[in-house]
Amino acid sequence: MLRRDFLAIAGAALAAGAMPKALAHTRDATTAAAQTGSGHPFDIVAFRAARRHVRTAMGNIACVEHGRGDAALFLHGFPLSSFQWRGAIERLSPYRRCIAPDFLGLGETEVAEGEGVAPNDQVAMLIALLDALGVPAVDVVASDSGGAVAQLLLVRHPQRVRSLLLANCDTETDYPVQALQPVISLAKEGKFVDRWLAPWHADKTLARSAYGIGGLCYVDPAHPTDDAIDAYLAPLLSSPRRKALANAYAIALEPNPLAGVEHGLRQRRAPVRIVWGMADDIFSPKAADYLHRTVGNSRGVRELAGRKLFWPEELPDVIAEEARLLWGVG
Template sequence: MQRRAFLQLATGLVASSVLAGYASPLWAGTKEQIGEAKRFRASRRYMQTSFGRIAYVERGSGEAALFLHGFPLNSFQWRGALERLSPYRRCIAPDFLGLGYTEVAPGQSVAPDAQVAMLIALLDALGVGRVDVVGSDSGGAVAQLFITKHPERVRSLLLTNCDTEHESPPAAMKPVIALSHEGKFVDTWLAPWLANKTLARSPQGIGGMCFADPTDPTDEAIDCYFTPLVSSPHRKALVHAYAIALENNPLAGIGAALRQSRVPTRIVWGIDDTIFSFAGAEYLDRTMGRSLGIRRVPNAKLFYPEERPDLIAEEARKLWKTV
C-alpha cells in the first residue's frame, strides 16, 4: 500500500460517517479457529518485571526460541508456528510493550531499545540463556537490535519482512506516525476495523494491506489484536507512543554491527509486500555477517507468517539444524 493510499484511507475514515452503516456479515469462524483462539487465551501467562506485567505464551521444552511479532499485532500472530515448532523448541512469544495484553509500568518507554531490555528481563525471569530469534515487521527491527546488543544470547536469527537500516520506518508508516502524534491513529483505523470486520479485511483495511488471503485476518484474530488497544485512553496512548518511537530510525548506523555478527541468519521474504521493499531482504543478505541467504515467498504480503506457518516451521527447523 503506497503512502498516498494510506493517506486517502485515513482521510476517508475521518470524514465518513457511513461506517456505522457499513454492512458486516456475521463470521462465526470454524470450530477449529474458535477453539484455537480460546486455547491461546487460556495459555497466556504473565511475568512481573520492572517494565510491567509482560504477557507471553510458552509451549514446548528444551532449547528456547523467541518469537517477535509485528505492529499492531501481538503474539497471536505466531500461533501456527508455535504449534508446529513446540516439539523442537521451548517456544516463547511475548507481547511487546504497548501492544497486545502486556501491562506497561507507569512511565515506561515503549521504544525499540526498551523492548530489547524488556526481552532480556523476561528471558532472565524465565531462566532462559540463549535463544533462536524469529522476527517480523517491527519485531524484526527489535530482533536486529537484540542480536547486536546481546549477541551472546542468540543462537540463530530468522527474519521475515521487516524494517532495515535504510527502510525504517517504511514510507507506509509515516501517516500512521502522523496520526499518532495527533492522538488519532487508534480511533481512525483500529477502532473502525474492530467494529467492522468486513472493512478490516477489505483492500482499505489491514487485510488488503498486509494479508494475501482475502478472508484474513479472521474475526477472532481482529478481536485478539485490537480489543486491548482500544480499551482505554491509556492503551491508545501507548499504541501511539509505539508508533512515534519508530519515527527516528531505530536502526540508523546498525550496519557495522550486523556485519560483525556471527549469528546464522536466514531471510524469508514475502515478495508481494507493499510495505517493505525486497531491497530490504537484499540489504540484510549482503550485510549480515553470516547470512544463509534469502527465500522468496510468492503470493505473500507482510503478515504472511500468520497465513503460512508451515513455511515458517520448515525454515526454522532447517536453520536450527545449522547451530
C-alpha cells in the first residue's frame, strides 16, 4: 500500500455478582509498555493442528477447539481470524471448552456457493455450528466486528448465550464507524484486499509499522507477529474467490445490522462485561459507556489506558482474568 493511501485512511480513522451501575467503571493502569502475559500461547503449528472443519449448510467452518466442560465461543475481528484468540484460549481451556470459529469470508472457513458473509449470515452460521457441535449454550467472548455479531446473537438467541465479554466493537449508535468508510469504498471497487492486505502480507515490517495494521490497531511493536500476519492474510489472498469474499465482508459492514437492537439488549439478562482499550482510534470510548447503559445486565466497564483495537491479542491475561471473573471460576 502506498504511504499516502494509509495516511488518508488514518486521517479518516482519527476523524461475578451483579455490580451496581453507579460503581461499575474501573480504570486500568495498563499502559503501552505493559507485558502481554506469562503464559505460552499456541504457536501457529499447534493452532493449525487443533483446527478442524465443521460441515454446515453455509460451508465448512474452520474451528479450533481446546479444553473441556461448558463451552465458550470466541468471535474475532476483521480482517483477522480465530488465531486472534490463541493466548486467551491457552489460558481459559482449563475452565471451558473453548470454541473459536473463523467467520464466513475470513480465515480458513470454506464458504458455500451463494452464501453471504454479512453479520446476519454470521449469526446463522454460529447457530448452525453450535447445533453441529451439540452445544446448547455458550459464554461468548467477542471484539471488533465479532462484537456486533455477538450482540445480534444475544438478542435473537438469548437461550444460547450464558454471558458476554465484549472488547472494543461496533454499537448501534456508531455504525459503521467513520474509519471504515475508505475500506468499504475500496472494497466496492474490488480493490481493498489488493491495495491494503496484499502489501501488508508481502512486507511484514510494513504491516507492523505506523503505516500498517500494527500502527493502527496495536500498541506492542511486536504485533502482529509474522505468524499472525500469515494466519490472517494469506487465506484471503489465496484465490480470486477468497479476495472477493473478503471484499464482500467489508462491504457488508456498511448497512447497520444493529439498527433497532437496543430494545432487545435492554431486555436480556445474561451478564455482560465490557473491557475497552481507551486509545482506540476506530471505536470511540463513548461506545463502552453506551453499551454499559444499554445492556440489561451490565457487570461494568474496565478501561485499559493506552490500548488500541486489537488489545485482546496483546493482553490475553486480561481476557482470561475478566472471563474467569464473569464465569465465576478459578
